[in-house]
Amino acid sequence: MALTYAPQIAHFGIFCRDLDQMTAFYQAVFGMSQTDRGQGITMPFEIAFLSGSPLQHHQLALASGRAPGAASTVMQISFKVQSLNELREAHHRALQQGGTRMRGLNHGNSLSIYFNDPEDNTVEVYLDTPWYVAQPHGDPLDLERSDEDIWAQTERICRADPTFMPVEQWRAQFLTHLA
Numbered sequence: 459m460a461l462t463y464a465p466q467i468a469h470f471g472i473f474c475r476d477l478d479q480m481t482a483f484y485q486a487v488f489g490m491s492q493t494d495r496g497q498g499i500t501m502p503f504e505i506a507f508l509s510g511s512p513l514q515h516h517q518l519a520l521a522s523g524r525a526p527g528a529a530s531t532v533m534q535i536s537f538k539v540q541s542l543n544e545l546r547e548a549h550h551r552a553l554q555q556g557g558t559r560m561r562g563l564n565h566g567n568s569l570s571i572y573f574n575d576p577e578d579n580t581v582e583v584y585l586d587t588p589w590y591v592a593q594p595h596g597d598p599l600d601l602e603r604s605d606e607d608i609w610a611q612t613e614r615i616c617r618a619d620p621t622f623m624p625v626e627q628w629r630a631q632f633l634t635h636l637a
Contacts, residue, residue: 477504493507504521535575538586552581556576559574566595566612567595569587571584590616591619
């Protein structure tokens with residue numbers, strides 16, 4: 459049955475053991491501001507609301523209530539950037555603020571870094587490319603290389619994949635699929 463509306467993911471929330479530490483981490487790494495903080499009405503937790511956009515009250519809701527020692531159930535929290543320099547800045551800031559397990563992956567249709575926040579939730583920061591290849595796909599990404607080298611390598615990797623197509627072609631196919 460086709461949907462008669464198009465919901466969009468707008469924000470997400472995670473439970474935390476140390477709300478202050480997690481709030482400080484996401485503010486420092488992503489330049490987010492706390493828009494509100496207080497005790498939930500229907501959820502009995504303290505919640506910190508963070509945003510990096512004046513168009514969204516919150517993009518991230520951090521809530522107390524994660525039990526001490528409880529493992530993360532977050533597969534990944536993803537943030538999109540617009541350039542390789544922004545990806546490098548996120549890399550630098552995350553390491554500076556105590557992010558761990560840093561790794562870079564070239565997915566063909568995106569360039570990503572992954573790291574763990576202070577409570578071992580996996581965080582991704584990524585940049586779209588103009589190409590599509592079937593996922594999952596992952597080659598090493600070295601942000602120490604020049605922009606030109608990274609883009610040339612990414613295009614070579616994508617064109618060598620049998621599922622390669624320009625992202626605009628993939629989008630057109632996806633629109634047909636949605637119809």
